[in-house]
C-alpha cells in the first residue's frame with residue numbers, strides 16, 4: 001500500500017452514501033464525486049465491487065427487489081468487513 005494518500009480520505013462518509021449510489025438514487029453531482037473517489041481509492045472501489053456483487057446476488061434471488069433497509073444492511077456488513085480487515 002502506498003501511503004501517499006490524501007490525509008482526509010472520507011471513506012466512511014462515502015460508504016454512508018454507497019447504498020444510495022448503488023441504487024442509482026443520488027444526484028448527478030454526488031454520483032460524479034463518488035465515481036471520482038472510487039477511481040482513486042482502492043478501498044472504496046473494493047467496497048463498491050463487493051456491494052455490487054451482493055446486490056446482484058440479491059436481485060437474482062426469488063424476491064423481486066432489494067428493500068432499502070436490506071441494502072443498508074448489506075452496506076453495514078461490508079463496512080464491518082472492511083473494519084475487520086483493517087482497511088478502514
Ligand SMILES: [Zn+2]
Nearest residue numbers: 011041043044
Ligand atoms: Zn475511499
